[in-house]
Structure formats: C-alpha cells, structure tokens
Amino acid sequence: MRERIEELLGKLDLADKVRLISGAGMFRMAGHTGIGLAELPVSDGPSGVRGENWDEREPSVSLPSGTALAATWDRELLDEIGALIAAQARAKDVYAVLGPTINLHRSPLGGRHFECFSEDPMLSAEMAGAYVRAVQAHGVSACPKHYVANDSETDRFSVDVRVDDRALRELYLYPFERSVAAGAWMVMAAYNSVDGTTMTENSLLDEPLKGAWGFDGVVVSDWTAVRSTEGAAAGTDLCMPGPPMLWGAPLEAAVRAGEIPESAIDEKVRRILRFAIRVGALDGSPRPAPEFGDQRAAELVRRAAAAAMVLVRNDGVLPLRASAAGHTVALLGPGAADPRVMGGGSATVIPAHTTTPLTGLSAVLPVTHTPGVWLTEGLSAVAPELITDPDTGTPGLALRYLADGEEIGRQHRATGTLVLFGDATAERATSIELRTRLRAETSGEWRIGVGAMGRVRLELDGELADEGELTMSGADPVAALLHPPQRAVTRTLRAGQVVDIRITIENLLALPGLGVFLGLTLGVTPPRRSEAEEFEAAVQAARAADVAVVVVGTTEQIESEGADRTTLRLPGRQDELVSAVAAVNPRTVVVVNSGAPVEMPWREEVAAVLLSWFPGQEFGGALADVLTGVREPGGRLPTTWPVTMADVPVLDTTPAADGTLTYGEGVHIGYRAWLRSGVEPAYPFGHGLGYTTWELSDLAVSARTATVTVRNTGDRPGKYVVQAYLSRTDSTIDRPVRWLAAFATVTADAGESRRVEITLPQRSFEHWTGQGWAVEPGTFTLHVGASVTDLPLTAEVG
Template identity: 50%
Template sequence: MAGAQPTPADKAREAVVEAALGTLDLDAKARLLAGQDMWTLPALPEIGLESLVMSDGPIGVRGVRWSADDPSVALPSPTALAATWDPELARRAGVLLAQEARRKGVHVLLAPTVNLHRSPLGGRHFECYSEDPYLTGVIGTGYVRGVQSGGVGTTVKHFVANDAETDRLTVNNLVPERALRELYLAPFEAIVENARPWGVMTAYNSVNGTTMTEHHHLVNEVLRGEWDFDGCNVSDWTAARDTVGAVNGGLDVAMPGPRTVYGPALARAVRDGRVGEAAVDAAVRRVLRLAARVGILAGAEPVVPAPPAPVDGEALAREIARRSFVLVRNENRALPLPPHGTVALIGAAARDARVLGGGSATVFPARIVSPLDGLTAALPEGALTYAVGADPATELAVADQGLTLRAVCRDAAGEVVGSRSAPGGLIQWMGSDLPDGVTHDNLHTVELTGTFTPRESGPHRFGIKGMGPFTLTVDGTTYYDDVQRPDKDDPFEAFLGAPVPRAEVELTAGEPVDVALTHVVRLPEDLPMKVVGFALAHSGPQRDPDELIAEAVEAARAAGTAVVVVATTDRVESEGFDRRDLTLPGRQDDLVRAVAAANPNTVVVVNAGSPVELPWRDEVAAVLLTWFPGQEGGGALADVLTGAHEPGGRLPTTWGPLADAPVTQVVPVDGELPYSEGVFIGYRAWDQAGRTPSYPFGHGLGYTDWAYESLKVEGTTVRVRVRNTGERAGREVVQVYVSPAGPGPERPARLLAGFASVEAGPGESAEATVELPRRAFEVWDETGEAWVCVKGSYEIAAGRSIADRRLTAPINV
C-alpha cells in the first residue's frame, strides 16, 4: 500500500533527524537503541535529544511508577471498548489517554493490543478487542488516532500471533500463510493504513520458526515493505535475544535496560563485521523520527504542538462503560428496573468491584465506584439491600482494604536509607523508580509496615506474593521467616504468580493490628531489568458458603428485583497464563440458581473481561455483561439498570460453553502450537461446525425495538433503513455481513464487512450507510503470495447480529 504523502512539516522533521543522525558516533547510536532502564531510552544532549519515556496501557497510563500512590484514570477493558462498536468513542478514549500521558511525562503508550480472541481460553483476551479482525482494526484505528492526536505515540502490539499466554516466551506458533494474512496480520495492516501509528511492539513468540524480534520477512518485508510503516519497532520486554538476529530482523529498540542485546553488544557486532552500520543507522533514524514526532528532539517541531482541549476522565470512563454493557437477555422487560421497586443487590463483586484485568494492563485509579456505591447513590433510601451471597475469590489476593502502610528501605547495616507510602500491599519498583535516597546499590531490605484494620471478625489469612527471603509478622507474631521460590522460570513470576498463604490470625472487626512484611532484596547480576516486586496478600474470614447463599436467597425473596453480580478474579483472567475452563470461580453458579428460584425477577450482572459459561442463563430474567468496566463502572451500572441510559454494547466475541467451542488448543506440544483451524476462528468456526453458541457475535439488546425496513446496495455502498418501533429513544448498531454464494476457495460462511450506528426516537426511522471494503471479497493466495479478488455472487445481509440477519440482497463482484 502507498503511504501518506509527506507534508512540509514532515520533511522539516526528517531534515532535523538526518542532521542529528549524522553527528552521532557508533557507540552513541548503539546506546540509543537500548533501554537505559525499565521505561526509558537515554538522552543524547549532544544532539538535543531528551530521554524518551514509555508506559503501559491500554486502559490507562501508569507512568514510570507501578504504585497506587501515583493514580491514573482507569477506563473499561479493551473488550468493553470493542463492545461499543464505536470507533469515534475509541478515538475519544485515546485523546484522554494522551492527556494522561502528558500529565505523567510519558511520550509513548505501549498500546493498543490488537491480537485476536483465537480461543476463549486465552487468558489475556480482556486486553484485546475481538475475535474479528475487521472490528479489531476499526476500533484500534480510532484508538491510535485519538492517542496520536494528543501528540503521544502508540505501539500497536503484539506483532504478531500473540494470541495465548502459555509458554508465551518460547512458543513457536505454526500459522498457515492465509490465516496469518486474513486474520492475525489484518488488524495491524488496517491500523497502519488508516492511522499511521508511530510504533509497533513485536511479540515474544515465534511465527513459523522465527522469533518475532528477528522476523525479517514479517517486519522488514511485510510491515515496512508492503505496508510502508515508517515508525519505530520496540521489543516486548526481554523479548530480544540475539544482537545480530534482532537488528537484521528489523528490531529498533530492545527493552528494557540496562542489560539488552543492543548497546555495547551492538557496537561490538558492527566492529566485528557481523552487523552493517547501515542497519544501525536505519534503526536510529526511526527512533529519532519518533522523538521528533513527540517533541523531544531539538529543532524539530512536534506533530502536535499544543494538546487538545481537556477531557473529563471520570465522565468519559462512565460513558464508555454504559455504552459497552451488553444486555444479552431481558425476559418480560425485567430491565430497566421498576421506578418504585426494591432491589436486593447480591455478590462479593458488587461490593469489591473488579474494574480491570491483571498484569501489565494494571493501573491504579484514584477512586473506584462499585455496583453497591452506584446503586446506593441512584436508588431511594430504603430501596436497596445487600448480601455477599458467594465470593468468587478462592485464593489470596493482594491486600487492599483496611491497610495503612509504609515501605521502609534499609541498607546492609540496617540503617534507613529511604521510605515511601504504600497505599496497598503491593510493591513494584522498576528501574530507577525507587524512594528518594534509595539506589539498587544501597538497598538491602524493604519493610512493608503499618496497621491492618479488619472489617469482619474471624480468622484472616495473610500470605506473600514474590520471590526471595521474607519475614511476615502479624500482631506481634512471626509466622514466616524463609525463602519463597518460583514455580516456573519466568522473569514476571513475581508479578504474575499466585500469592502463597503463610498465616492465619483471629482478628476482631474494627480493631487494628500491626503488620509487617520484610523482604531481603537479591537481584541477580544477569537480570535484564532491575525490579523490586512483592506483595502482602490477604483474605478475610471464609463463612460457610451455604449459609451465605441462604442469606442471599432471603434477601432476594424480600425484594422486588434481585441483582446478582458474578465475576472472575485475577487468578482466572490475567497476563501470564491461559484459562483452564470458562466456569465462574467459587459457588457463584449455585448462588444464581438459588436466587433465581426464590425471585423470578433476577438480573445477573457478569463482571468478566471475556467469555464465561452461564449455565443458568435461561433460568433468570435478564443477563447484563459489563466486562471489566473501569473505575466508574458502578455509576454506569446504575445508569443502565435504572433506565437513565440504554445498555449500548454488542458482543465483540462469541459466548458459548467450552464443550462446544470449536478452537480450544492453547497449550503447545514440544514447543509448537499449530493453528490448524486456519481461517476458522470465532463466529467463523461456530458457523463451520454448525454449532449454536449461547450468545452470537454482534448480539445485544437495548430498551427499544427496531424494524429493518429496506436494504439497498449501490456498487460498494450499502444503505439500510431501520425504524424505532419501541416507546423510547435508542441506538442501533446495524451490522453488514458478506456471504459467498458461488464457487471458490473454502471461505467462512459469512464475514463482518462493516457496521454503522444510528439513533432514533420512538416511531422515527434512520438510515445507516456502510462502505464495503475490497478485502471482504478477497482471499490470500498462498501460491501467488498475493491478495486475489474472488469474483462471483455474494449475499449482503444486514441485521442485529451474525445470527439475526433481517434483510438480504445479492451482489455480483
């Protein structure tokens, strides 16, 4: 594809880049391509280059500190953003994130994640958009445009086929060329063409035998050659393994530092004749171009000289959340709630909301509005009761309730060298992010010390998350003084591994006790990054599950409507591991069935970032999927349940039981994971297998009804007229699918080819216009290694989901 024509400003920036490049010696160039610490590249004062700062996303901007004392706006999960089916809303989210990045001194956001939901067992799917490459590309394009309109770079990730977490550092994904082109590369291609991102991030995994940080074909020939990508290619953290292979494979920046395959190792490879200096120059040029675009290279005007108008982060987070909620069932119009009824709110996740996924997507919002908070504020006094019902947390979690803690750092002699507040039980200090006065050289121990005030009486469990020597003391008693060792060889185990229980202490509600967790810091010399990470874990008294369910049933029986919030946990959905099943943890399924038996007006709110099984779905009045809804999720939930706003979402991925899911293999065999299903994943695979899911791709109900009145196809333009036949205003997502009707290569029965949203009042009509992309009629010819238009007859269908197609029309291509 042809790239955008350079503007005079682009040419001026390139001139500055070339001049700066020409003054650098080999050592400076090699140093610039290696991270100097966890999140930054080195400054080069001799050319007026400031240090470039990167930060994790994608639902917030954490900055260089991984701590709750440096809060960030937390938007809903990427699955939620995709469920809005609204690229303009994605763009607005990006603008807010650019604002957050500028506030935190961040130049490049490590987002968006545009890998696909190949199998429902993928543990990190909450961080990706969809099972469909077209929807993923459209939402990702809006996101990138928004972030970069704020003058902040993006790194579209993880390039490519990083669709599961099992053995992600070493797995060799065997992907047929046609599937690679039509599915896994497609979102990246669309975003490069339509949003011109300033960066990509290459994945840990190999594709067809070559690790992605060394994949000359996919990076240099496809990404840069065919697609004309002119941005910077950053490795995933610790993914770069070989100096020569990486630089020749098109990798520009090896992160993190200070130990990488670039820097002195790269300079030495050039001097030894193993790498041509021209390859180094090309990488440096791209890094300097990125620096010029974000405004940290002297003499170069940034792409965005002044930031956009300020965005209200809390208001936008709430809007995205309610627009993302998908109402998949609503029998007898159970929702919205009756205006003067009573509500029994049930579920541990209603009180302690899970608003985001685990791993590198984690940020720390200044506030979290739980469902209990939101409904308490929205309903009249006396209309709401609450019962725990069942707790999804069957394991310890990082302590975050009732704590007043401080991290005290000491040297080897036991002298205090610095301290920092610790709002929760988590310590994650990366690179130079250490308390004032503390260095990696003088740091010997960190003591997380303070008080814990329980909110319930009974036996409380405490534990430790992390690796190395620890001492745990609660209420004056030392319960653990030993070395905790990893279960597997993963540099992120300290962050992603499960906490280990080490103490059980009888405590009284409201009575504070002293707690201390002391860690002796031992950083191996060959560690690629300097990280101090551990956590104090906790769980409260575990009451008898049957007793809790019985209490919830009584509350439900006494109320007009029962609202049950069920959820996954960070041991179910997180970075670093895949899921073993799709069941809800704990006794939550039992809880729903018991409540539904007691109250026919039972509404279930599903707080999960990706599909879970809902075996009771036909036994309840309504089911509302809220994903990980971000910090304002509880307020958004109240908006939707009370009818102040419609639930606006449509499913970006198919929901169904694991036993029926067509693609389930995520565990490599002998280091290899064959993508043997080819182009048939998601709804394509469900169609091919002839199976009916619980809820199909694109499905979602509102609070009004729609009639599809006409479908016209003129060339590649599809016009669909719909009418609001209900009693209130609403929004409809008109979806257009293309089905091959004639002979040709094996293809999915139908593909999403486009969509558009319309709004109308009661009785009003509206017209949706969708342009059919050429790719809807093309397949990748593996023999000719080219896109080929398959001529012949097709059916164009418009409707509410892939399974609810209301109007059709033939077309010849």
C-alpha cells in the same frame, strides 16, 4: 524531516547510535544531549496510562478493557477515549502508549482475551485504526501490539506459531495493516516465533510491515523479546528494556568486527529520530494535550462503560423502575462489593478511585447486600482505611529499603499492594521492610500475612509470627509479580484492637534484563460467616426482595497476562448461587463481570443477563445507569459466547511437545468456525439487546455502497449497530459461511427513521494468494442485520 534526520545522524558516532536503539531504563528510551534529544518515557497503556512506575501516589484513569471498547462498535467514542489517553500520557511525561492490543480472540481460553478487541479481524482493525488516529492526533504515539500471532499466553516466550500464509494475511496481520494505514508511529514485535523464527528477527517485519505497507515508524521489541546480538541486523529497531544486555556494548563490538553492517544501525536510528520529531521530543516541544479534569475523565469512562455493556437476555425486567415502598433490590454475588474493573498484567493501572456495583446502585435504589459466596481462600490486600503508617499517622504503611542493614530509602505508601518493578532504589537494596498498624473492625479470627517472593519474616506486636521462603511456582514472572505466593497466620482479635505489623523481605527476586521484580501484598482475611451461612443469607435476601441482582465474574488469577485459562466455568459456587437465587426470585438479573466468555448454565433460568466486561473505574455508576434505564446498554458482542467449552470449535492454546502451536483451522476462527461447525452458541457474534425495538427496510446497493433504512419502532431513544456480512456459496475458494464486511452505528429517537450508508471496502471481497490479493469473479451476497445470525435483508453485490 528527511534532511534534518540525516543532519542529526551525521553528528552521531557508532556508540551514540547503538545507545539510541537500546533502552535507557525499564520504560525509557535513550536520549542524546548533543542533538537536543532528551530521554523518552513510554508506558503500558491498553486500558489506561500507568506511567513509568506502578505507584498509587501517581494514579491513572482506569478505562474499559479492550473487549469492552470493541463491544461499543463506536469509532467516535474511540476518538474521545484516545484524547483522554493522550492527556494522561502528557500528564505523566509519556511519549508512547504501549497499546492497543490487537491480537485476535482465536480461543476464548486466551489469557489476554480481555485486552484484545475481537475475534473478527475487520472489527479489530476498525477499533485499532480509530484508537491509533485518536491518540496520535494529540502528539502521543500509539503502539499496536503484539506483531504477530501472539494470541495465547501458554509458553508465550518460546511458542512457535505455525499458520498458513492466507490466514496470516487475512486475519492476524489485518488489524496491524490497518493500524499502519491509520498512521501508527510505533509497533511492538511479539515474544513468540512464527514459522520457526522469533518475531523480533522475523522477515515479517520487513514484508509486509516495512515494505508493502510502508511503515516508517519504530519497531520496538516486547520487553526482553530480543533474543540475540546478531538479530540486530533484522527488523526490530528498539531493544527494550535498558540497560541492554544483547545490544549495547555487544552490538557495538559486532558492528566494529564487521559482523553487522553499520548501515543497518543507521536505518534504525533514522526511525528513532523520525519518531522523536513526531512526538515533539527532539526540540523539547511536545504538542499540548487536551484538558481532562477528574470529573470530565470520570464522566467519559462512565459513559463508555455503559456503551460497552451487552444485554444478551431480558424478559422485560430491565430497566428497573423505582421500587414500591418497602421493597428492595437484593444485590448479591462476590462482584457486588469487590468487582474487577480491569484485567491483570501490563494492562493494570492504579486509579485514584473506583465505584462498585454496591456504591453505584445504592445511590439510586434501596439495596440490601451480601456476597453469598467468596471466590478465594487466599488473602486479599488490606483495605487502606484499616492500616496506619506508624511514622506519619496517616492511612497506609511505611516502606524502607535496606542495604546490608543500612537504610537507603524510605516512603509512605497508601496501599496494601506494591509493585517494585523498575524501582531504582530497590535495585540497590538487599532487603525491604514494611511497617503498619492494623485496626480490627470486628471481633473474631483474622488471617494476617504477606504475598511476596523471597525470604519473608512476619512480626506481630514485636514477636516473630512466621518466617520462610516464598518461591515462584510457574515459569512466567508476571504471575509472581502480580499474584505472589503467600504466607499467613491466624490471630483472634477484638473489635478496635490494633496490631503492629512488621514484614521483612530478603533474597529479592531479580531477573536478567529486568532487575528487581517484586510484588508485595500485605493481606488480611477478616472474620466472616461460614460458607453455608453466607450462601443461605444471600438466598433469603433474594427471597425477600423485589428484584435480585447477582454480580458474578472471574478472578485476577484467571484472566491475566502470563497464563491461559483452562476452563470457561465461573470459579467457586457462583453458578450454584445464581440458580438458587433464581429459584426464589423470578426477577433475577445477572451481571457478568468478566473480560471474556464464561459458561452460563443458568442463563435461561433468570430474567436478564448483562455483560459488563472489565469496565474501568466507574463500574458502579455505569451499571446503575444501565440497570435503571438512565443509559441504554449499548454494547454488541465482539466475540461469540458458547454454551459450554466443549462446543467451542477452536480451543487449542497449548503447544505440542516440540514447542509448535498449529493454527490448523486456517481462516475459520470465532463466528466463522461456529457457522461452519453448525453448533449454536449461547449468544452469537454481534448480538445485543437495547431498551427499544428496531426495523430494517429498503436495502439498496450501488457499486460497493449499501444503503438501508433503520427505524426505531420503540418508545425511547436507542442505538442500533447495522452489521453487513458477505457470503459466496458457490465459491471455489475455502471461505467462511459469512464474514463481516462493514458496520455502522446509528442512534435514533422513538419513531425516527434514519437512512444509513455503508461503504463495503475492497478488502472484504479479496482473498490472499501466493501472488497477492485477488477477487474471485462473480457476485457476492450481502446480508444486513443485527448480528451474524440475525440478517433479514440481502442483496447481490457485483
């Protein structure tokens, strides 16, 4: 490979080289026909492969989120997930998937908490390594991100993280180190700075990434994270997106002027060429992808979602049995019919279908349903079945691109939510027009409106209904893209009435380096009962039912890229609803549909609590499987769940006035900080109940290998996650009370015993010093059990 790379490099002049290290488009790496290198599309991909465009006409499989995948503690499941990701990538002609996200859960308030794996560096590293190996086994590159200390969203473009070297090495860098050891072909440099230097120019790209770790792949900038032309002399190899503003022509001029050595550019090009060879792009022969039809993909996502669900409380009500004749399940809560299957931001994909708790549970049990509460006063995207494209007569709407009044493009779109980001036609447009016919399902007051950025004109039945400017309220454009500001009007409609809608948007938002950056929502709110009537209807349904299942959760605005949370409380009256339902039905099950911890003040009032995370497109089927016992809730907590936000020992996500965010807790984050504080959380790291019982015995240690007997003492098959922690009470080093060293996932039939072997890695015994890694002489204590606080077996390890 080395000889071929040098041969190809010799055929390129300076302009060619600079072009190859600068993006050719929003999600496209540059090519060069003279050496047989086509352009290489890449895609966002932590929870599915969207492709180059946000387009419902090119749907993607929606996978469980990062916290959900980590909750499985299952490396073998990641092998299957990686194969599906690779298959989706190849189907979309994508060569690199921008994931996994392997920053840590330093604070539960982190806006992208759902997208990351865990609060623990070892669990994150294991999941990251499995993800990278699985995707790249099929010739598609993974891209672990965001290197490094990009653990919160507040001021994410400019925050300067101050973190001591030991915490940086032992915690935040460790998942990246293990990803490189797994063979990662690409790594993404973050927006933030670390210790005063922006990450796209930070010396951490050289050491340890490219130096001690031997990373020989491509360091790609996060989108627009390149800050200067001179910074091209540093460790970032690929500036995205394109066409470039700070690299490209300015960089070529700087090299010709002798300000940046051409040898620095050559090294970046070598890495680009090595990457192209690995993914089969240089000779036009990418590796064939695994075969994944729609049914096989859906079955895998459904099984993975069930494996991720964590049962944190159960008084015996679960699994549900077939109800007696005439009895029903009251399915309540805002997430029952309108759940969140994914988090917001670049992790968003558009699936061909989703299943809801209502559809999933109704298929197997007699169900009555009402939401009880609504979470938003704003408009929701109109259901496609309520709108008709006036040009085609099919469900959806007509989209026209106009340049100074002249049509330059027309599309039929099948959704009420559009994202025009990286859209070539939108780049040439001066205005955009949406037309559709809305059919009212019920009689009453309907709110009709639009979410967008720019000057908006809304016409109903040919008459002007509203007009005005909608502007971005915050500093992060992602929020404006995915949750644009809204304008709306109210109209009284009768059931079956059809309204012609025309929406025109001018003054389209365009951002430097990103172009047109526009999210559009045709939104409606249909007539509905008053808040008090709806709440009471849910309570009465629960009173009359055999079992009440309440699905609660967060909103798209609360857990999304671009903003950190300010509270761990569930929005709206959800807590009040759960308590009211539990008061009239002792067999109340609460399903928490969030990607990160929330407060659950009612948790001891209800019979069972099941955490579903953001489970992907097969939520409904997976939930029905778990609630009825077809599958076991296989998850264990990858992060600690607090009782209240006030208890959380590490919360800070807000930079100081000088723009710095100090990680003053050092190595004590997550359960480590909880153990040191002595405060008991609602549910500890590693916790999770299945539908059977277990017994551990006969722990033995030989050198750095531990063996233990795991016996299923229940009456059905199940899964057990053997967790091994180390401690050192007499240490001269500032250590956590305990830290995760290794784990193994075991399945066993009723009554079956398994002898499990766990290798304790050298790094689990090491600590970072200014001179490198060291092991403190003496013995460590090994603790083995089911969670960080449930560790019945101990042994000494030398």
